[in-house]
Amino acid sequence: FPHLRAVSTRMFHQLAFAAAAAMYLVAAWNSTGYHSADEHFQLIAFAQWKLGELPAAQLAWEYSAGIRSTFQPWVAVVIFKVASFVGIQDPFLRAFLLRSLTALLAVVAIRRFVEVVSVAYSAPSKQAFIVLAYGLWFIPFLSVRFSSEGWSAIFLLLMATSVLSSERTTHWAIHAGLYAGLAMVCRPPTGAIVLSFVAWTAMV
Numbered sequence: 001f002p003h004l005r006a007v008s009t010r011m012f013h014q015l016a017f018a019a020a021a022a023m024y025l026v027a028a029w030n031s032t033g034y035h036s037a038d039e040h041f042q043l044i045a046f047a048q049w050k051l052g053e054l055p056a057a058q059l060a061w062e063y064s065a066g067i068r069s070t071f072q073p074w075v076a077v078v079i080f081k082v083a084s085f086v087g088i089q090d091p092f093l094r095a096f097l098l099r100s101l102t103a104l105l106a107v108v109a110i111r112r113f114v115e116v117v118s119v120a121y122s123a124p125s126k127q128a129f130i131v132l133a134y135g136l137w138f139i140p141f142l143s144v145r146f147s148s149e150g151w152s153a154i155f156l157l158l159m160a161t162s163v164l165s166s167e168r169t170t171h172w173a174i175h176a177g178l179y180a181g182l183a184m185v186c187r188p189p190t191g192a193i194v195l196s197f198v199a200w201t202a203m204v
Contacts, residue, residue: 020134028099028144047076098146106143155183
């Protein structure tokens, strides 16, 4: 009964996605502090300066050198302004909002990737792949961090999904290029990964 099996697998993925979204939000709530110093001093601190909460003299040297992307600091500025508008001033809650946004972006990216890649697996293996894609122990931990590495990884996953999809939209290359560009905006060294992926598509 291939049709019933397909429905069952689709439902399993929907349940896994819902469970993963809840799990990632719990991870975001419990992941206090920062995993890497860059996550705070080169992203959130820049946003605090833009909001007038931190003097420029206390910023990392990358500020005066002008070598960091402003994309994620501006995301943080928008989130902090919205939080202030609704009365949230607690810095820990504001950081949680950034982690929550990252978590939701991550699970959506993983879902799209799983939908594209899992077609190569049979039913039992597909369910195992779905569970591991969301729940391999380090993935929830890393996928909630508001870091340049985390966001570039999310956009790289979306780029790969756009290229690998067997049901490409008319503008799949534009989507892949936009995701690749955002990945490099978040973390410029990601350009090496993008070039490697382009080389792989040309050869394979």
